[in-house]
Amino acid sequence: MLGIDWSEPIVKNIYVAVDIGASSGRLMLAEINRNQQIQIKEMHRFKNGFEKSDGHERWNIDYLIHEILTGLEKVKAAGYTNVHLGIDTWAVDYVLVGEDGQKLSNPISYRDSRTSNTIKALTSDLPKRELYKKTGIQFLDFNTLYQLYEEDHELLKKTNKIMMIPDYIGYVLTGKAVTEVTNASTTQMLNLRAGLFDEDLLNKVNVNDDQFAHLVEAGTPLGTISDNWMENFDLPVTEVITVATHDTASAVVGTPGHGDDWAFLSSGTWSLLGKELNTPENGQLAFQDNYTNEWGAYGTYRFLKNIMGLWMAQCVKRCYGNQYSFGELAALAGDEVPFQQFIDVNDERFVNPKNMIEEIQQYCRESNQTVPETPGEVMMAIYANLALFYANEIQELNKILNCHLNTLNIVGGGSNVALLNQLTSTLANIEVIAGPNEATAIGNALVQMISTGDVKNIQVGRKIISESFELKHFKPETGEYAGVLQRYQDFLNGHSKELV
Numbered sequence: 191m192l193g194i195d196w197s198e199p200i201v202k203n204i205y206v207a208v209d210i211g212a213s214s215g216r217l218m219l220a221e222i223n224r225n226q227q228i229q230i231k232e233m234h235r236f237k238n239g240f241e242k243s244d245g246h247e248r249w250n251i252d253y254l255i256h257e258i259l260t261g262l263e264k265v266k267a268a269g270y271t272n273v274h275l276g277i278d279t280w281a282v283d284y285v286l287v288g289e290d291g292q293k294l295s296n297p298i299s300y301r302d303s304r305t306s307n308t309i310k311a312l313t314s315d316l317p318k319r320e321l322y323k324k325t326g327i328q329f330l331d332f333n334t335l336y337q338l339y340e341e342d343h344e345l346l347k348k349t350n351k352i353m354m355i356p357d358y359i360g361y362v363l364t365g366k367a368v369t370e371v372t373n374a375s376t377t378q379m380l381n382l383r384a385g386l387f388d389e390d391l392l393n394k395v396n397v398n399d400d401q402f403a404h405l406v407e408a409g410t411p412l413g414t415i416s417d418n419w420m421e422n423f424d425l426p427v428t429e430v431i432t433v434a435t436h437d438t439a440s441a442v443v444g445t446p447g448h449g450d451d452w453a454f455l456s457s458g459t460w461s462l463l464g465k466e467l468n469t470p471e472n473g474q475l476a477f478q479d480n481y482t483n484e485w486g487a488y489g490t491y492r493f494l495k496n497i498m499g500l501w502m503a504q505c506v507k508r509c510y511g512n513q514y515s516f517g518e519l520a521a522l523a524g525d526e527v528p529f530q531q532f533i534d535v536n537d538e539r540f541v542n543p544k545n546m547i548e549e550i551q552q553y554c555r556e557s558n559q560t561v562p563e564t565p566g567e568v569m570m571a572i573y574a575n576l577a578l579f580y581a582n583e584i585q586e587l588n589k590i591l592n593c594h595l596n597t598l599n600i601v602g603g604g605s606n607v608a609l610l611n612q613l614t615s616t617l618a619n620i621e622v623i624a625g626p627n628e629a630t631a632i633g634n635a636l637v638q639m640i641s642t643g644d645v646k647n648i649q650v651g652r653k654i655i656s657e658s659f660e661l662k663h664f665k666p667e668t669g670e671y672a673g674v675l676q677r678y679q680d681f682l683n684g685h686s687k688e689l690v
Contacts, residue, residue, distance in 0.1 A: 203642055204270050206233070206428075207634035208258055208359075210279040211437060212459050213504065214238055215254060217261035218628065219270070220635035222644060227658040228635070230628055233268065234261030240299035247302040251285060251293065251355070255362055259423045262415075266426045273426045274642065275415075276433030276634045277356045278440040281376035281484075282334045285358040286341075287351040294345055297355065300332035301542045308336035312394060319477060324388055326472035326483030327378040330496060331538075334377035338395035352401050356435035363430060364413040367403035370432050372439035374405060375485035382470050382483065408434040408443075408487040409641040433637040434487040437630050438462045438494075443487050443648060444626065444633025445599045446656035452597040453587060454494075455580065455614075456629070457604025459501045463583050464494025465591060475590045487637060488648055493591070495583045498535045500604055502572045505546030510565060516607075520573075522566030524609050528574040529674050530567070531559040532681040535575050577613035578678040584618045598622050601629030608662075615664040617675050626659035 205220040207230075216235040223229050236257040240247040258277075265273060286294040298304070309331050313321060318329065327333065334354075338346075353361060354373045361367045374380055374387075379395075381388040387399045412430040419425060434440045441456040447466070456462040470483040470491045484492040507519060514522070531554050543549035547568055554561045554571075562571045580598075588595055598620050600611060605624040615622040626632060632655060639645040645654065 203639070203644055204273045205635040205638045206262070206265060206273050206275045207433075207440075207631040207638075208261075208275060208277040209437060209440070209631045209634060210238060210254060210277075210355075212238065212280055215257060216631070217258065217265065218631040218635070219265060219268075220632070220639075222639070226654065228632065228654055229658070230631060230635070234264050236261075240301065243296065246304065247299040248296040249283065249299055249355070251296055251358065255359055258359065258363070259419060259425065262425045262428060263423055266424055271426050274429050274431055274638045276431050276638050277359050278433060278435050278437045278630060278634050279356045279359070279373075281354075281373055281436045281438070282330075282332055282337070283355050284334060284337070285353050285355065286345055286349045287353060287358070287361075288348050289350045291350075293358070294348060298337065300337070303542075304340045305331045305336040307331075308339050312336060312339050316390075316394065321378075321391075322472060322477045324381055324391070325378050326382045326470045326476075326491075327375065328480045328482035328496060335379050335391060335395060338397060341395070343396060346396055349397075349401055351403060352397065353403065354435065357403065357432075360412050360430055360432060361403075363415050363419065365416050366413045368406045368410065368412065368432055369403045370408060370410075370435040371405055371485045372408055372434045372487060373436040374402075375483075376436060380485070382472065406432055408432065408439070409637050411641065431638045431641050433634045436484065439484070439486050439492065440633035440637070441601055441630040442466060442492055442633065443636055443651075444629035444631070444655060445601050446623075446626075446652045446659075446661065447597070447599050448649075448652060448656075451593070451595055452599055453584060453595045455598055455600045455604070456602050457499065457600050457607075457610075458602040459499055459504065461497035461499035461576065461580070461604065462492070462494050463497060463580055463587075464492055465587055465593075465595070467491045467493045467591075471591065473590075479586050479590065481586075481590065493587075495586070497576070497579055497583070498540055499576070502535065502540055502546055502550075502576075503569065505543070506565075506568055506572065509545055509547045514565060519565060519569045520607055520609055522564070523569035523573055524566075526564075526566045526570040528570055528613065529578075529671065531562065531571055531575075532557075532578070532678050533571060533575040534682055535572075535579050573607065573610045574613060575678075577610055577617050578675060580614045581617035581675050582679055582682070584620060595620060600624045601626060603627055605662075608664075611662070611664045612667070616667045616670050619666045621666075622664040623661050624664065625661040626655065628659075632659075
């Protein structure tokens with residue numbers, strides 16, 4: 191079933207998943223053992239973040255590439271001389287590459303303020319409903335479409351290629367340029383019907399389709415790491431495979447769901463909650479609720495809502511000077527009573543505030559609610575309102591898709607927060623299956639394994655994942671918090687500002 195005959199001596203394939211998020215990156219080594227299970231091991235971890243430069247918040251892309259090469263040196267030092275490698279990162283951000291093949295500047299972060307009013311400007315003569323019908327992508331002011339609208343026009347004139355972050359990293363490593371579809375779809379520029387960049391939208395932002403490398407599906411071989419890197423670093427022979435390069439797409443691949451009644455929640459810096467579909471859903475209800483149809487691996491679509499997520503908790507941790515671990519903050523939250531205030535966690539004020547604690551407190555003051563003061567109260571306010579938001583969106587999914595979801599698979603770092611998982615299960619009246627927390631790296635590696643033939647297909651792969659990693663189950667606690675979700679929904683709808 192896996193394509194590996196252990197009865198004969200073999201040279202086993204070794205896979206390296208490069209997984210880079212907004213705050214950190216790592217190289218994870220993956221292989222299939224004799225028990226037909228996937229094993230993963232962290233080989234290298236490094237920090238990531240944006241810094242102000244030339245008036246904008248920018249990523250240091252050269253540093254990220256150097257850290258990948260450093261990590262591969264560690265892989266070689268551990269005795270692995272031949273490996274496959276896949277790269278996934280966050281979405282929407284891009285690198286402009288000139289005629290000489292070199293980047294024109296460091297990429298600007300999606301959290302930069304340059305696009306704060308761009309949706310309104312771009313859609314002044316292009317109705318939102320028409321744009322959504324074209325692309326099926328939700329309206330977020332940091333989508334690539336709006337970033338390119340605000341891009342320096344002189345810089346765009348010098349641009350030979352526009353590359354999404356993971357595609358650029360793969361290009362630098364191998365010299366070969368592609369545009370992988372799972373990440374490209376987040377640009378809000380791919381046409382659902384044509385399967386290509388939409389000409390009208392390209393004209394809106396003064397670029398043409400020749401400025402993008404050709405589109406490829408997840409699982410497409412890219413090439414070997416270039417000789418110049420092999421000469422300057424002690425690297426294993428490395429075959430790069432273009433995986434599902436959007437980290438959420440990889441996380442969904444790595445989610446051990448089965449059947450047709452499960453939803454996913456990729457819980458990290460962002461929370462991405464939705465359902466895997468074989469055909470997109472861009473009807474009126476989906477448009478009104480701002481759901482997105484991001485392209486997935488193997489001809490699927492990730493129909494999901496983008497939610498602020500644990501970014502709020504990460505910011506709070508920094509506000510307290512990192513004196514508490516996430517585990518300690520969760521424990522403090524567990525001592526508090528939930529639902530003492532309602533917060534719209536997707537309010538734009540929480541995207542990049544100067545001080546997240548003060549922003550949460552000010553939100554509560556403005557809405558005449560109890561103000562959280564202690565670390566435990568602040569964290570409980572975050573966890574309780576994330577759970578409320580998740581539960582609300584599960585109801586929306588059922589309504590839009592005319593389905594009944596019985597299971598919510600939570601993967602990523604948030605799968606470790608038992609308090610949040612239990613609150614979500616109870617409020618949404620759904621079974622929560624938490625894990626694996628490393629679903630993104632696992633999904634990255636699984637696409638590589640399918641590409642080489644070590645795993646037959648994604649269905650087989652998900653079964654292997656469920657048998658390879660510990661999963662925790664949470665069931666609804668009957669009778670707990672009756673009516674809270676409805677009052678929260680009233681609050682979001684502006685019908686009520688009353689406390690629980």
